[in-house]
Structure formats: structure tokens, C-alpha cells
Amino acid sequence: MKREEFAKVSQASKHPAKVALAIVKDKNGKYNMITLEWFMRTSIQPPMFAISIGHTRYSHECLQEVRFFNLCLPSKEMAKVSKICGSKSGRDIDKFEETGVEWFAGRLAKLPILKDAKANFECKVITQVRSGDHTIFVGEVKHSWVNEDKEVQTVKDLM
Numbered sequence: 001m002k003r004e005e006f007a008k009v010s011q012a013s014k015h016p017a018k019v020a021l022a023i024v025k026d027k028n029g030k031y032n033m034i035t036l037e038w039f040m041r042t043s044i045q046p047p048m049f050a051i052s053i054g055h056t057r058y059s060h061e062c063l064q065e066v067r068f069f070n071l072c073l074p075s076k077e078m079a080k081v082s083k084i085c086g087s088k089s090g091r092d093i094d095k096f097e098e099t100g101v102e103w104f105a106g107r108l109a110k111l112p113i114l115k116d117a118k119a120n121f122e123c124k125v126i127t128q129v130r131s132g133d134h135t136i137f138v139g140e141v142k143h144s145w146v147n148e149d150k151e152v153q154t155v156k157d158l159m
Contacts, residue, residue, distance in 0.1 A: 017155045019082055022051050023070040023111050024062040031112055033095045034059040035086030037155060038134070039071060047141040049123060052134045058090040063137055067125040068109035071139070073118045075150035079157050081114075086158075108142045118152040120145040 020036045038052035049071050053060045063069060074082050081099045088095065096103070096112070103112035108122040123139025 019074060019153050019155055019158065020051070021072040021074055021082065021085055021114070021117075022053070022059060023072060023114075024059050024068070025066050025109070025111060026058075026062045027065040030090075030094070031096055032059055032062055032090030033072075033081075033085040033099075033101075034090070035082045042138055043140075047121075047144075048126070048138055049121060049141065050136050050138045052131065052136045054134050056133075060135060062090075063125065063128075063135075066109070068111060069123050069125065069137065069139055070106060070111045070113065071121040071123060072114050073120075074114070074153045075116055075118045075147065076153050076157050077150070078114070078116055078153060082153060082158055106143060106145075113145055116147070116150065117145075118147055118150040 017037050020039045021033050022036055023031060023033050025031050034057060036051055040050055042048045042050045051071060081101050084099050085095050102115040106113045106122045108124065113120045121141045122143040123141055125137050126140050127138045129136045
């Protein structure tokens with residue numbers, strides 16, 4: 001064991017992490033999806049998730065204005081969607097049009113529920129914490145959806 005720079009150790013210790021999509025909307029009602037690796041469950045009762053989004057991201061701007069997000073666990077078949085949503089900005093394109101992803105309106109804030117995802121969680125932001133160059137948004141789950149026939153995607157599926 002030797003002491004090393006954070007970036008080198010972080011890259012060397014990479015594990016098959018899960019991938020998520022956060023779905024948000026801006027003040028004009030335009031939907032956006034962002035690919036995330038930094039998300040976690042934070043409470044059992046009530047159920048809550050935290051997502052971490054960089055300050056420069058369009059989705060960060062959206063969450064400051066509209067305090068709801070859907071956390072989507074994409075299926076393995078959604079790798080192309082995850083790649084596009086993680087490499088292009090919603091400021092420049094409509095990611096729903098670009099990906100052709102199928103969806104229906106959820107119950108909370110009418111944000112899209114992705115039909116081919118393994119799971120979707122409709123969340124209301126209850127708090128946020130600034131964490132360096134990111135903000136951690138904590139959302140309480142109000143509605144949950146599952147697709148029993150799908151297998152959840154990992155970062156490995158994107159490579």
C-alpha cells in the first residue's frame with residue numbers, strides 16, 4: 001500500500017457502479033435528462049434519494065427553479081440514452097427528441113416516467129447541500145414505478 005494522488009487512486013479503484021438518470025424541467029416546462037453516477041438512498045422512512053449535480057449543469061439550474069426530479073434507473077437496453085444524456089447539454093438539444101425515449105407523465109409534477117427503465121422514483125426536493133463544485137439535492141419519493149422485465153444498467157454497460 002502506498003500513498004498516491006486522489007485522481008490516480010480513484011481511477012484505479014473504479015467499481016461497476018450503477019447509473020441513473022435524473023429528469024427535471026425548467027421554468028418554461030422543458031424537460032431534461034442528465035446521466036448520474038453520484039446518487040444514493042438516504043432514508044427508508046420516508047423514502048429519500050440524494051443526487052449530486054455540478055453547478056454548471058443545465059439540470060442544476062432547472063432544480064433551482066423547479067423543485068422536483070424523477071430518479072430513473074435505466075435498463076441495460078437504454079445505454080444509448082444514458083450516453084447521450086451524459087454527453088450533451090439540455091441547453092443545446094431536446095434530449096427526449098434526440099433519444100426517442102418512450103415515456104408517460106408521472107403523477108408528481110407530471111415529469112416523464114421512462115417506459116423502458118428498470119425503475120422510476122418521483123421525488124420532491126426537500127433540502128439541498130452545497131458540496132464543492134456540486135450541489136446535493138435530497139428528494140422525498142412520492143411515487144415509485146418498476147419494470148419487472150428489465151435489468152438495471154451499470155457504468156460497465158456504457159463502455
